[in-house]
Amino acid sequence: MAKSMTPVQLLRELEPVAEQNLDRHLSMAKEWHPHDYVPWDEGRNFAAMGGTDWAPGESRLGEVARAAMITNLLTEDNLPSYHRLISDAFSRDGTWRTWVDRWTAEENRHGIAIRDYLVVTRGVDPVALERARMICMEQGVDNPNGTGDHSVLPGVAYVTFQELATRVSHRNTGRVCDDPIADRMLTRIATDENLHMVFYRNICGAALDLVPDDALAAISAVIRNFTMPGAGMPDFRRNSVLLAKHGIYDLRQHLEEVIEPVLRKWNIFERNDFSPRGAEVLDELGTFLEKLRTDVVRFEEQRDRALARDAARRERESV
């Protein structure tokens, strides 16, 4: 008979694991300061303070870097929504509470650093950025894991993948900025995201040991419904196509750098503690991943053709 637990029982059973992982996190997380990652001497006043307002030619970031920076920053900006969701999925006391508040404080640093960098270096239009932030935050994020269930199991499964996805996306954004300062800042942020991922991955791993079938069902549902939490952002579709096209976050990275390494860590396909119902879910997950692998190839073929068309057009325009 497969084991099942209510979310409250699960949180109680998992609390010692959360405590160990909180201690591990605190021993590994290094203090850092957003102001150390921003070239303040490049800053100039805007018109309201007697200077000049932003003009497009002032940004030294390319189109892809700008789209990536904005998408990543607006994602970080929606922190109050994620705080609400993860706080509801966990509990408001004990280790869960300590973790949620610590994690929130660390996440807040990411938005601070990226925004300071973009405003000081005039990397993006600060008025458009502020308007986009208002739209995103007023909309909030309500169902990021796509399952409609935000209890602890789908909650931790989703944030495990999501933290790793943001790590990949920040790191690749750093590379396309063509600015060592931005690269260093985003590498620093990506290191935080990785530590967050490890915390959630370990909690979800312990849940798999405790309630294998239920945890697997949550993991599988989250993978099948996965979207980045920015779906409601202005220009999200355009920007995410641009990011996928230029390797900031594409389907192959999603599969090979986010989904597969985590599933391997959990030993998902080698476990023998699933009931027949769990084995069925595992089969379905395997089929889904097979299809994703085919989609990766198809996407890349389309992308190569599109990039070749872009290059040919540029060539024509330059003659």
Ligand SMILES: [Fe+2]
């Ligand atoms: Fe973050």
Ligand SMILES: [Fe+2]
């Ligand atoms: Fe994070």
